[in-house]
Every structure is written in structure tokens, then in C-alpha cells.
Amino acid sequence: MTRIAHLTESGLLTRIVPALTRPPAVEVGPGDDAAVVRLASPRVVVTTDTLTQDHDFLLRATTGARIGRKAAVQNLADIAAMGAHPVALVVSVSAPGSTEVAFLEDLSAGLAARAERDGASVVGGDLGAADALSVTVTALGQLREGQAPILRSGARAGDVLAVGSPSLGRSAAGLAWILAERDRETGARDLVAWHDAPDPDLSLGWTAARRADGTAIATAMLDISDGLVRDGRRLATASGVTIDLERDVLAHDVAQLADAGAALGADPWTWVLHGGEEHAMLATFPADEVPPGFRRIGTCGALADGAGAEVLLDGGRIEGAGFDHFA
Structure with a gap:
């Protein structure tokens, strides 16, 4: 059983990155200091959220794949709620050294697969050590030129x-x-x-x-x-x-x-x-x-x-x- 403490950061990335796809809109994906994403419009919609062990999930009651899917959904939902289309996710994962590598592989695969269903891809992020597992996702979406975001403030009497x-x-x-x-x-x-x-x-x-x-x-x-x-x-x-x-x-x-x-x-x-x-x-x-x-x-x-x-x-x-x- 391999734990992340047994690998270097580079070694861990070689186990995780293969699960991430690179669609044509991603000019530069994981592996460089930052990603480069081609947008259909200059109008970017941005959101971020964090899942933290024992606050947002209990490890005994879930799996790596489910945590990944949940992390994707809660961010993709914020983009969708603006009436925008999601494009890319940047993911930061911090975990104890005792975490099994297979668990993080499943988390990465679950997150990437759920994002891909809505046309988005994981384009990069960060790995770090911590006392508890946390997953922070920043999602990018886009609005076409002339397309107004859908806000919380437009409801009218009679709707x-x-x-x-x-x-x-x-x-x-x-x-x-x-x-x-x-x-x-x-x-x-x-x-x-x-x-x-x-x-x-x-x-x-x-x-x-x-x-x-x-x-x-x-x-x-x-x-x-x-x-x-x-x-x-x-x-x-x-x-x-x-x-x-x-x-x-x-x-x-x-x-x-x-x-x-x-x-x-x-x-x-x-x-x-x-x-x-x-x-x-x-x-x-x-x-x-x-x-x-x-x-x-x-x-x-x-x-x-x-x-x-x-x-x-x-x-x-x-x-x-x-x-x-x-x-």
C-alpha cells in the first residue's frame, strides 16, 4: 500500500495528472507554473470553494472519487447559477502524508470526470502537506459578448x-x-x-x-x-x-x-x-x-x-x- 509520504511531489503528480484531459481550449495544462486557457469571450466568471475533512465530509463515510465529484459540483454550480458555461478548474489539495496514493488518484479522477461532463477541465493546481485533507477548487466560466449574467436580484412580483x-x-x-x-x-x-x-x-x-x-x-x-x-x-x-x-x-x-x-x-x-x-x-x-x-x-x-x-x-x-x- 503506497502512501503519499512515500513519493515526492513529482512522483505523486505522475500518478494523478494522467486522469486529466486536455481539450483544445487548454493551451498549457498541468506541468508549468500556470495554465493557459483560450476563452471564447473576454468575460470570465470566477468562483472558489473548499471542502475540509471533518467539516464538509467524513472519510469513513465517503470515497476519494465522491469527494472529487462533490468538489467539482459545488463550484460548477456557482458558475451555472450565473447563467455561464464552465471552462476550467484549478485545484489545490492538501493532505496528510499517511494518505493512500490510490485515494488521491480516485479523487482526481472523480473531479476530472465530473467537470468533463459539463465541458470543463482541470488545468492545474497545487499539492501540499497538511494535518487534514482539504480540497479547494477555483472554477472559471465564460459569458458570451452581450450575454448578461443571471443575478440573484432580478426576481419580480408575479414571477x-x-x-x-x-x-x-x-x-x-x-x-x-x-x-x-x-x-x-x-x-x-x-x-x-x-x-x-x-x-x-x-x-x-x-x-x-x-x-x-x-x-x-x-x-x-x-x-x-x-x-x-x-x-x-x-x-x-x-x-x-x-x-x-x-x-x-x-x-x-x-x-x-x-x-x-x-x-x-x-x-x-x-x-x-x-x-x-x-x-x-x-x-x-x-x-x-x-x-x-x-x-x-x-x-x-x-x-x-x-x-x-x-x-x-x-x-x-x-x-x-x-x-x-x-x-
Whole structure:
């Protein structure tokens, strides 16, 4: 069993880099001081995020490949939520010397394969030693000339709220199985897999949310990283509207998690309303223009005089706050 402490940095790179493809847009890939990427437009969209052992994942409950896919998705989702197309990822991995080389090979392969599905490639990064495993990804995307980014601030009263996922709450339910140390039970497997490596259709952000001519159908958009209610409130606040979720629609999502809720003694409504790390597109559209791939889950209304933006459920207040990194 080979651990990374047994290899030099160059030796480790020779095990990892072969998993990375080099499409024509990448003029210079891994191996030099920096990458060179040819963009179709000078308008670059940039985001970054970090996954840290014992905060964002538990090694006992996941695999290297799943960590890689999750690291890719959470960054690609931010690019997609701007209505932009992802192009390249730069990845920094820090790990203890006791980490198995095969684990990092799987992480690299998982990350690269998930990025390639959306037309992006890993073009470089950094390797370092640390007491715990962490993976930081910086993603680059592009907008065509004349193509406006889709912001959080464009929702209007009368728009509908829609989500690009057939089911919400799966990641939170998977985490609940993990924290209960019951993640190896038969009923837990699919939900745990979704938590470890959520797999939403991110292409909706730059395809369905735009018309054929590139103009935006979506009036506002973000991805669900910290929960439907928390992220919905961010959109509502930025846009100056109130969002009213539809209980009858979300009851479908709750019903799909009923067995897990019963097994764990948990309320699936909490997972659906407040569960993070779904990374599905959450967008507002004119009422008659919700595109395929999105489903309506609520409506946007005007703020009452002196009232702040909020997210309601059938007109009633919602208890709970969603995920907060520092709470």
C-alpha cells in the first residue's frame, strides 16, 4: 500500500495528472507554473470553494472519487447559477502524508470526470502537506459578448420560483444517516451517495435558463447550497420580493423521504426546506415561461410597506434557518 509520504511531489503528480484531459481550449495544462486557457469571450466568471475533512465530509463515510465529484459540483454550480458555461478548474489539495496514493488518484479522477461532463477541465493546481485533507477548487466560466449574467436580484412580483431538480432534501437525509452511523444500511445507500456526491443537472443554468439567442429567461438564479429557505431568502432579499413556497408541491419531495424520516425519527420537511448541498438551480421565471427541467415550487410577491423580504410556506412563517458555516 503506497502512501503519499512515500513519493515526492513529482512522483505523486505522475500518478494523478494522467486522469486529466486536455481539450483544445487548454493551451498549457498541468506541468508549468500556470495554465493557459483560450476563452471564447473576454468575460470570465470566477468562483472558489473548499471542502475540509471533518467539516464538509467524513472519510469513513465517503470515497476519494465522491469527494472529487462533490468538489467539482459545488463550484460548477456557482458558475451555472450565473447563467455561464464552465471552462476550467484549478485545484489545490492538501493532505496528510499517511494518505493512500490510490485515494488521491480516485479523487482526481472523480473531479476530472465530473467537470468533463459539463465541458470543463482541470488545468492545474497545487499539492501540499497538511494535518487534514482539504480540497479547494477555483472554477472559471465564460459569458458570451452581450450575454448578461443571471443575478440573484432580478426576481419580480408575479414571477414563479422553480427548481431544477426532481427531488429536494436528499443530501440532508444522507447526512442524517451518516451522523446516525447507519449509513451502511440498505435504505441509506442512495441518499448517502447523493450527499457524498450530489449530481444535479447543472447545464440547466446555461441552457434551459436562457433562450436560443442567449438572452435570459430566468429573472434571478442561484444554486441551493445552504438550504431552500436560506438560499431562497437570499434571492428574495436581493430582489426585494417575498417568496411563498407551495406546500402541496413540496409534499411530493417529503413523501419520497418518508421512509428515511421514519427510520431516523426525523421530520423530512426539515430536510426539504433546510437541507443544504443540493446544488440544484433555484430560479425565478415569468409565470408562463418555466422551461423544461425546472418545476414550479412557489411564487414571488411584492413586499408589504415596511416589511422585509422573507420565504413563506402557503403564506405562513417557516421555522428553522438552514445551514450556516459558522453557526
